[in-house]
Amino acid sequence: MTKMLTDARSIRIKGRSFLAVVLAPDLPFDDWLVRLDDLAARSAGFFLGRPVVLDVTDLPIDRAQLKELITELAGRNVNIMGIEGGRPSILGQGMPPALKGGRPVSDEAVAKEPIIELRNSEPKPSAPEARPTLQSIVIRDPVRSGQSVIFPEGDVTIIGSVASGAEIIAGGSIHIYGTLRGRAMAGSLGNASARIFCRKLEAELLAIDGIYKMADDMAPGLRGHSVQLWLEGDSIMAEKLI
Amino acid sequence: MGKVIVVTSGKGGVGKTTSTAALGAALAQRNERVVVVDFDVGLRNLDLVMGAERRVVYDLINVIQGEAKLSQALIRDKRLETLFLLPASQTRDKDNLTPEGVERVITELRRVFDWVICDSPAGIESGATLAMRHADMAVVVTNPEVSSVRDSDRIIGLLDSKTLKAERGERMEKHLLLTRYDANRAERGDMLKVEDVLEILSIPLIGIIPESMDVLRASNIGSPVTLADARSAPAMAYFEAARRLAGEVLPITVPGEKRGIFGKIFARRAA
Numbered sequence: 001m002t003k004m005l006t007d008a009r010s011i012r013i014k015g016r017s018f019l020a021v022v023l024a025p026d027l028p029f030d031d032w033l034v035r036l037d038d039l040a041a042r043s044a045g046f047f048l049g050r051p052v053v054l055d056v057t058d059l060p061i062d063r064a065q066l067k068e069l070i071t072e073l074a075g076r077n078v079n080i081m082g083i084e085g086g087r088p089s090i091l092g093q094g095m096p097p098a099l100k101g102g103r104p105v106s107d108e109a110v111a112k113e114p115i116i117e118l119r120n121s122e123p124k125p126s127a128p129e130a131r132p133t134l135q136s137i138v139i140r141d142p143v144r145s146g147q148s149v150i151f152p153e154g155d156v157t158i159i160g161s162v163a164s165g166a167e168i169i170a171g172g173s174i175h176i177y178g179t180l181r182g183r184a185m186a187g188s189l190g191n192a193s194a195r196i197f198c199r200k201l202e203a204e205l206l207a208i209d210g211i212y213k214m215a216d217d218m219a220p221g222l223r224g225h226s227v228q229l230w231l232e233g234d235s236i237m238a239e240k241l242i
Numbered sequence: 243m244g245k246v247i248v249v250t251s252g253k254g255g256v257g258k259t260t261s262t263a264a265l266g267a268a269l270a271q272r273n274e275r276v277v278v279v280d281f282d283v284g285l286r287n288l289d290l291v292m293g294a295e296r297r298v299v300y301d302l303i304n305v306i307q308g309e310a311k312l313s314q315a316l317i318r319d320k321r322l323e324t325l326f327l328l329p330a331s332q333t334r335d336k337d338n339l340t341p342e343g344v345e346r347v348i349t350e351l352r353r354v355f356d357w358v359i360c361d362s363p364a365g366i367e368s369g370a371t372l373a374m375r376h377a378d379m380a381v382v383v384t385n386p387e388v389s390s391v392r393d394s395d396r397i398i399g400l401l402d403s404k405t406l407k408a409e410r411g412e413r414m415e416k417h418l419l420l421t422r423y424d425a426n427r428a429e430r431g432d433m434l435k436v437e438d439v440l441e442i443l444s445i446p447l448i449g450i451i452p453e454s455m456d457v458l459r460a461s462n463i464g465s466p467v468t469l470a471d472a473r474s475a476p477a478m479a480y481f482e483a484a485r486r487l488a489g490e491v492l493p494i495t496v497p498g499e500k501r502g503i504f505g506k507i508f509a510r511r512a513a
Contacts, residue, residue, distance in 0.1 A: 142444055144399030145392050163395045163442065164388075179441075 022084065024055040029069050040076060052078055053099055057085025066090050134172075142178065143168065152189050164204060170194070183207075192231050197241070201227040211236055244275075246348060246358045247487070248377035249419075250401075252393030254364030256385045257421040260457055260467070262361040263291045264477070265381070267466035268484035270325035274356040277316065279347075280330035281373035282363040283339055289329045292319065293464025303331035306343030312350055321469055326355070336369055348376040366396065371404050378407070379415035381487070382445065385422045386434040391442050394418075398445060417448040419483060424453040425498025436496050449483030451476050452497040 025032045054073075056066065070080055082099035083091060091098055135154035142158075143149055145165035149156055152171040161178035168174050169185045173195045176184070180198035185207040187194030192209045201222050206213045208231045219238065226241040249262045259282075266278040280288035283303060289295040294317045300310035305328075312328075319325035328351070331338070351358045362373035374380060380401050384394040398416060407414045420439060427433045440447060451457075452475050460470035468477045468484075475497070482492055 141402070144402070145395040147399050161442070161444065164392050165396065181442075 020051040020053045020081065022053045022055050023078075024057075025059070025069065027059065027061075029065070029072070033072055036076070051081045053082045053084050054080045054096070055084045056090075061090065063090045063092060067095070070095070136172070143182070145182070162198075164202075173197070187231070194231075196229040197227075199226050200224060206236060208236055244352045244355045244358055245379065246352060246360065246377045247379050247381055248360045248362055248374040248401075249381045249383060250362035250370060250374055250397050251364065251383040251390070252366060252370075252397040253385075253390045256383050256390050257451070257457075258364070258383050259287045259291050259361055260461060261381065261383050261419055261421060261451070261480070262288060262359050263466035264468045264480040265484050265487065266325060266357070266359050267319075267322060268468040268481050269357050269359075269488070270319070270322045271468070272484070272488070273324060274488075275324045275326075275354070276357045276359065277326040277328055277351055277355045278359045278361060279328040279351070280361050281339070281369055282361065283330045283334060283336040283369060284332065285363065286330035286332050288361050289317075289327060290464060291461050292327050292466065294319070294327050294329070295464070298329045301329045301331040301334075302347065303334045303338045305347055306340060307338060312347065321465075339369060339372055341372060341375070344372050345376060366400060370397075371400065374401055374405050376406055377401075377414070379417065379487075381417050381419050381448065382443070383419050383421055384439060384443070386420060386424075386428060386436070386439055388434065391434065391439055394443055398443065416445045417487070418443055418445050419449050419451065420447065421451040422453045423450050423497060425496070429498070447494055448486040449479050450494065450497060451479045451483075 054070070061069075066083075066086070073080060080096045082096050084099045086098055088098075135151075136157065137149075137151050137154075138157045138159065139149060140159045142160035143162045143166040145163040147163075148167045148169065149158070150169045152169070154170070155172035155175065156168055156170040157175040157177070158168065159177045162168055162176055162180050162182045162184065164181040166182035167185070168176075168183070169188050171189045171191060171194075172186065174184045174186045174197070176196075176198040178198075179200040179202055180196075181202045181204065183205040184196050184198070184203060185205075186196050187209040188207075190209055194208055196206060196208065201218070202224065203218070204215050206218070206229055208229065211231060211234060213236045222238055222240065227238050228241055229236055229238045231237070247265075249258050249265070251258050259280075262278050266276045270276040278288060278292065279302065280286050281302070282288070286301075289298055297317050300315035302315065304310040305312050305315050315328055317327045317329065319327065328347075348358065348360075360373045360377065363369040382394050382397060382401075384390050401414045401416055402408050405414055418440070420436065423436070424433060428435050436447075436450060454474065454476045456471050456474040457467050457476050460467035463470060467474065468480045471477055472481070479497075482494075486492060
């Protein structure tokens with residue numbers, strides 16, 4: 001039987017990265033939960049509405065123990081969106097999905113969230129704020145297929161081309177004095193003002209601050225041109241550079 | 243001390259073995275001592291292309307495992323006095339190819355020969371990385387099509403990171419050998435053009451081998467094309483590539499761009 005499609009609109013699927021808080025419990029869980037309660041008592045609703053990932057790497061627990069922990073956490077209004085480092089044998093039906101490939105985020109990025117202040121219930125004597133030094137790297141060779149340049153600390157400049165199947169991930173902006181055929185992801189730690197510049201755009205994928213654009217979504221008029229890309233709201237904007 | 247060349251590509255079937263044999267025979271005809279080494283353990287082909295398949299007694303693995311001396315495993319070509327083959331093993335497991343063993347064999351070969359040409363297996367596994375490990379220069383064999391070009395790009399990345407030269411902070415000399423080039427198809431847009439491939443890979447070109455039946459015919463009679471039919475177009479292109487490897491500076495001709503109707507049309511358009 002053929003099902004009639006009455007609505008011709010297509011389903012929109014987008015890739016996006018989010019910053020999640022990772023909780024790594026230790027054994028015995030009872031003691032750990034007491035400490036968690038203590039933290040929660042000092043900062044009511046800290047976990048409310050926040051994506052939380054449970055990191056159970058190297059914990060010798062079975063499925064029943066994990067299930068109980070998740071129930072305990074749910075009772076404290078901590079909803080687990082995913083489990084990292086769990087063996088397949090302890091995961092299963094009714095459990096949050098397994099997550100992998102998570103990358104640690106600098107303390108700075110997490111510091112934007114109120115976590116640090118909450119740990120010290122006394123307000124910290126305001127130390128002279130250390131200005132984060134801006135960093136950048138320059139790569140003077142072409143980036144070949146299969147190679148990745150990952151630089152969360154700041155800007156990346158490539159003097160040469162980025163091949164199909166290569167990727168550049170920068171915390172800041174990406175500048176490519178050559179053809180961009182691979183992937184470029186700028187503002188990877190949540191920097192919406194990061195930009196991507198390239199001398200010739202043939203990219204497979206572009207991302208700024210977790211908003212993605214695949215090759216097919218790009219305006220065909222931009223291909224082969226010098227282009228800069230930036231973020232406005234939730235969409236990637238592009239313009240030719242002359 | 244001889245020079246060690248690796249003939250590599252990433253992708254299979256682009257002409258590594260054919261090119262190894264043709265370049266080896268071309269260099270040997272300059273009266274230089276040449277050995278071609280087959281690194282494709284388990285899928286050896288170089289012995290067939292060299293026409294020596296019935297003379298293989300010992301192989302590279304036997305030498306590495308100490309079961310035979312290097313001089314016992316080397317096969318002298320029947321046509322060229324200065325050309326030798328070190329065959330791969332067809333029966334042994336490729337794990338028998340050890341880094342220490344390869345280093346010992348290459349060091350020994352380098353002492354005796356002017357040119358050691360290593361025919362790399364396809365892929366980026368240990369066989370391919372061991373074949374390139376001790377090289378002084380690399381010949382990257384590429385067909386003018388996108389998958390071959392991307393795989394070559396990947397291999398160039400490995401040549402710049404996984405070889406001894408790269409680890410010592412030196413620069414590996416890399417040369418592009420464009421094979422199976424068909425001028426008509428490139429002009430129609432069915433194939434990448436020479437300048438497109440060069441733009442993507444950005445390494446110097448040492449030769450363009452035209453697509454030709456002569457190459458297949460030579461392989462099937464067990465003779466490098468530079469020996470079987472030295473006057474054919476692919477053989478001439480290999481001879482020129484060999485001279486460039488030896489350091490000569492020669493202008494490169496793109497097949498099909500010398501004369502003919504295309505040249506006229508483009509000349510007029512450019513004017």
